Amino acid sequence: MDVRAQVSMVFHLDKCIGCHTCSVACKNIWTDRKGAEYMWWNNVETKPGTGYPTLWEDQEKYKGGWERQNGDLRLKLQNRAGGLANLFHNPHLPTIDDYYEPWTYRYGDLFTAPEGDDQPTARPISMIDGEPVDIEAGPNWDDDLSGSPIYAKNDPNFESITDEERRQLFELERLVFFYLPRICNHCVNPGCVAACPAGAIYKRGEDGIVLTSQEKCRAWRMCISGCPYKKVYFNWATGKSEKCILCYPRLETGQAPACFHSCVGRIRYLGVLLYDAERIEAAAKVTDAQLVEAQRAMILDPFDADVRAGARANGIPDAMLDAAQKSPVYRFVKTYQLALPLHAEFRTLPMLFYVPPLLPVVGARENGAYRVAADFFSSLESARVPIRYMAKLFAAGNEAEVIAVYRRLIAVRAYKRAEAVGDIAPEAISEALAEAGITPDEAEAIYHLTSMATFDERFVIPPLAREVNIEATLDPFTHKPHAGFGFNQSLDRE
Amino acid sequence: MGRRDLPSLADAVDAADVILHLAPETNGEVAYRAFKAEEAKVGLPLADLAERTRGTRYTYSDLLQQPRRLLTSPCWSGIVNDGRAYAAYCLNTERLVPWRTLTGRQHFYLDHEGYIAFGEHLPTFKPKPDPYAIGEFVKSRADGDSIMLNYLTPHGKWNIHSTYYDNHRMLTLSRGLHPLWMNDADAEQIGVKDNDWVEVYNDHGVVVTRANVSARVPRGIGILYHATERTISVPRSPLRGNRRAGGHNSVTRTRLKPVLMVGGYGQFTYAFNYWGPTGVNRDTYVLVRRLDKPDW
Ligand code: SF4
Numbered sequence: 001m002d003v004r005a006q007v008s009m010v011f012h013l014d015k016c017i018g019c020h021t022c023s024v025a026c027k028n029i030w031t032d033r034k035g036a037e038y039m040w041w042n043n044v045e046t047k048p049g050t051g052y053p054t055l056w057e058d059q060e061k062y063k064g065g066w067e068r069q070n071g072d073l074r075l076k077l078q079n080r081a082g083g084l085a086n087l088f089h090n091p092h093l094p095t096i097d098d099y100y101e102p103w104t105y106r107y108g109d110l111f112t113a114p115e116g117d118d119q120p121t122a123r124p125i126s127m128i129d130g131e132p133v134d135i136e137a138g139p140n141w142d143d144d145l146s147g148s149p150i151y152a153k154n155d156p157n158f159e160s161i162t163d164e165e166r167r168q169l170f171e172l173e174r175l176v177f178f179y180l181p182r183i184c185n186h187c188v189n190p191g192c193v194a195a196c197p198a199g200a201i202y203k204r205g206e207d208g209i210v211l212t213s214q215e216k217c218r219a220w221r222m223c224i225s226g227c228p229y230k231k232v233y234f235n236w237a238t239g240k241s242e243k244c245i246l247c248y249p250r251l252e253t254g255q256a257p258a259c260f261h262s263c264v265g266r267i268r269y270l271g272v273l274l275y276d277a278e279r280i281e282a283a284a285k286v287t288d289a290q291l292v293e294a295q296r297a298m299i300l301d302p303f304d305a306d307v308r309a310g311a312r313a314n315g316i317p318d319a320m321l322d323a324a325q326k327s328p329v330y331r332f333v334k335t336y337q338l339a340l341p342l343h344a345e346f347r348t349l350p351m352l353f354y355v356p357p358l359l360p361v362v363g364a365r366e367n368g369a370y371r372v373a374a375d376f377f378s379s380l381e382s383a384r385v386p387i388r389y390m391a392k393l394f395a396a397g398n399e400a401e402v403i404a405v406y407r408r409l410i411a412v413r414a415y416k417r418a419e420a421v422g423d424i425a426p427e428a429i430s431e432a433l434a435e436a437g438i439t440p441d442e443a444e445a446i447y448h449l450t451s452m453a454t455f456d457e458r459f460v461i462p463p464l465a466r467e468v469n470i471e472a473t474l475d476p477f478t479h480k481p482h483a484g485f486g487f488n489q490s491l492d493r494e
Numbered sequence: 495m496g497r498r499d500l501p502s503l504a505d506a507v508d509a510a511d512v513i514l515h516l517a518p519e520t521n522g523e524v525a526y527r528a529f530k531a532e533e534a535k536v537g538l539p540l541a542d543l544a545e546r547t548r549g550t551r552y553t554y555s556d557l558l559q560q561p562r563r564l565l566t567s568p569c570w571s572g573i574v575n576d577g578r579a580y581a582a583y584c585l586n587t588e589r590l591v592p593w594r595t596l597t598g599r600q601h602f603y604l605d606h607e608g609y610i611a612f613g614e615h616l617p618t619f620k621p622k623p624d625p626y627a628i629g630e631f632v633k634s635r636a637d638g639d640s641i642m643l644n645y646l647t648p649h650g651k652w653n654i655h656s657t658y659y660d661n662h663r664m665l666t667l668s669r670g671l672h673p674l675w676m677n678d679a680d681a682e683q684i685g686v687k688d689n690d691w692v693e694v695y696n697d698h699g700v701v702v703t704r705a706n707v708s709a710r711v712p713r714g715i716g717i718l719y720h721a722t723e724r725t726i727s728v729p730r731s732p733l734r735g736n737r738r739a740g741g742h743n744s745v746t747r748t749r750l751k752p753v754l755m756v757g758g759y760g761q762f763t764y765a766f767n768y769w770g771p772t773g774v775n776r777d778t779y780v781l782v783r784r785l786d787k788p789d790w
């Protein structure tokens with residue numbers, strides 16, 4: 001056992017209202033800079049949809065993440081014939097058209113237009129060359145099923161869905177969507193790190209945050225392809241790759257990352273997970289159907305004496321272990337098994353987990369009124385969104401995993417409904433709980449964690465003790481003002 | 495004494511401080527006295543709501559430092575003590591302050607002769623008016639290239655009127671302008687694809703924008719969120735001799751609803767921002783047609 005600690009995350013999708021407060025908080029703090037205009041380290045997508053950059057989930061197009069080959073794990077990117085030949089030319093990089101050409105407006109025209117009969121207008125112009133642009137794409141272009149015949153219909157996760165099912169999905173009465181907020185998953189088996197020829201991307205030992213060294217980056221851009229989530233971006237002004245840093249300067253001072261802190265729907269949870277690094281390779285190599293379970297098995301019980309001893313032996317401070325015991329992420333992922341990794345089949349072992357949304361799946365329209373389907377037990381079979389689609393997103397296609405989560409979510413809902421409304425027979429509740437494998441106490445705890453958890457319950461931030469973790473050769477006072485994004489030293493080129 | 499004690503309005507900060515000093519929401523003593531006065535009217539104890547915050551005084555410089563919570567005041571109907579979020583009518587339901595109606599109770603039936611004459615003395619379904627009867631299409635006629643839509647201008651997803659939307663961030667997170675949402679089958683009928691430019695018009699005005707084509711919108715409906723400024727990305731309209739096209743309100747007009755003008759009777763009593771005719775200027779009918787290329 002090789003115990004490691006990681007600051008990990010859960011997003012509860014039934015609670016996301018798609019307000020993009022998270023994206024704006026992140027943008028304002030980190031990427032409101034030259035060269036970073038098009039970057040959204042945090043973005044929120046509408047599902048079904050093609051997302052940002054468009055079709056990012058389609059690894060036939062982008063060659064991100066890992067694949068199994070003869071029992072081995074290889075980066076998809078480097079698996080092509082002539083890997084070396086492509087070293088200087090990487091054909092799978094997203095282009096600016098796959099993201100969008102950032103634009104602004106010629107606001108000045110509103111003030112300087114010559115006098116005339118007509119009111120002036122501020123035309124959109126490119127932020128790259130300043131010329132007028134036709135806006136054809138944006139970082140949230142398919143918001144709320146905008147342009148659904150083009151975007152929602154071509155969601156890559158529909159590949160296994162029949163034409164008839166697809167047609168039905170787009171009938172007004174069945175039409176449904178939900179939001180998928182995305183940041184870097186701070187993976188345990190990160191494709192970005194493995195792809196970098198310069199060794200510029202690293203996973204911090206003490207908290208698992210994946211960072212790009214702005215000093216070591218040599219603009220190979222392999223990380224951008226290597227990351228199947230397209231969460232590394234290339235800054236055209238500095239010539240360096242950049243990515244979500246999980247607001248480590250905030251974490252180091254005990255504050256939640258800005259996107260977490262500002263989240264209006266309170267969908268976000270942050271806490272420590274302990275995992276067994278010896279199992280990483282095996283967990284990343286199992287068959288698709290086993291991926292979720294293998295990753296869950298890799299996560300260790302912070303209450304277990306052996307695990308704690310192993311953690312101490314690895315120099316994990318007690319404060320970290322205490323935080324691991326209080327971690328809401330541990331409870332969502334391991335205790336209640338409600339949260340699943342996004343696209344586990346990319347095999348990067350992402351450490352951001354999602355509670356899949358229940359409402360779009362079991363909600364039904366009856367006589368024009370929207371309600372959660374009355375028959376809790378058969379509703380999954382007649383789900384509005386085929387379970388296959390959800391399984392494609394959250395369980396590498398393993399429908400049983402998603403169904404198990406939904407059974408639990410439905411049981412909790414029925415349990416609380418019986419309490420509040422009293423229109424479900426006690427036997428039906430016991431049956432639902434038994435089928436879901438949870439006790440009434442657990443249902444209550446899940447309800448609390450989902451709906452009532454306070455700020456401090458949602459974000460259990462361990463003291464990151466950066467002063468003991470930074471290189472001993474660095475004077476802490478020299479280091480102190482440098483917490484933040486960018487270069488620690490000025491770029492002096494001799 | 496005398497004149498010396500009059501508040502100064504010499505500069506803007508003084509004026510703000512005077513307002514803050516006189517308002518029960520920002521001066522605890524004023525709130526306390528207002529509730530005392532309300533007690534006398536209502537005959538129930540109410541001043542306890544302001545007892546503990548009697549000493550609170552907010553000045554302009556307090557507000558500069560950080561946002562502050564308003565105090566509970568009888569001018570409003572919510573109770574916001576101890577961090578409670580504002581919800582209307584708490585004073586009425588929890589503290590039994592009579593409703594501000596003729597009877598002091600909630601009214602479902604309105605026994606005013608104006609309402610009776612309009613058949614609205616009870617909540618009533620009224621069908622959509624006939625587009626031709628309301629005079630939007632005397633000059634503008636539908637042809638093969640256009641489709642008539644019921645035009646709705648609800649609040650947007652992110653904005654309250656122009657606030658929070660007409661900025662670089664939110665325009666980037668949407669489509670860079672204020673599009674017309676329309677149904678995919680309707681769009682197909684007039685040869686419009688997602689993000690194509692469209693001209694939206696009736697006799698009253700014209701909007702030029704892009705179509706946001708989505709299965710989410712029911713057939714026969716066009717949605718343009720209100721109420722954004724007409725400053726960003728507004729091309730010219732060929733239909734109007736290449737003059738600058740209008741905003742979301744250019745195709746709608748104000749029609750005063752007569753029942754909202756009755757007054758002098760119980761709760762139907764005009765007060766600024768409290769009771770008066772609303773402009774029924776949100777919905778109408780429009781024709782939509784494709785526009786090849788916008789002219790700026
Ligand atoms: S999500 Fe992408 S960028 Fe983040 S750690 Fe995983 S592979 Fe790297």
Ligand code: SF4
Pocket residue numbers: 015016017018019020021022023044179181262263264265266267
């Ligand atoms: S701030 Fe929270 S609720 Fe709003 S879009 Fe982001 S994740 Fe969803």
